[in-house]
Amino acid sequence: QVQLVESGGGLVQAGGSLRLSCAASGRDFNNNAMGWFRLAPGKERDFVAAISSSGLSTSYARFVQGRFTISRENSENAVFLQMNNLQPEDTAIYYCAARVGADTVGIDAYEYAYWGQGTQVTVSS
Secondary structure (H helix, E strand, O other): EEEEEEOOOEEEEEOOEEEEEEEEEEEOOOOEEEEEEEEOOOOOEEEEEOOOOOOOOOOEOHOOOOEEEEEEEEOOOOEEEOOOOOOOOOOOOEEEEEEOOOOOOOOOHHHOOOOOOEEEEEOOO
């Protein structure tokens, strides 16, 4: 079992920044690739970013490239999503997810077995 708890969401004006955190507990975090997804009202869940278990490989959705950065600190069992230049269309619930036993990034939700409860990000114009 893996437990994931997101934090860091909130309300920010367009152009602002937020840093999301995901605290993981349970199975060996160092062996899990991690990802961030988001769900906006009336839309399907979207892949945002992913990072390999080592942290050496990352992948980003096209709509966040150059603005968001995913990172992880294995000694703290944590993964982060730095979000800069936020826009109203980034408003969504952001979810952290774990791809257990995988050392490569995954961009499809079905590849992730464990999910957090999500943290709300709201960007005002």
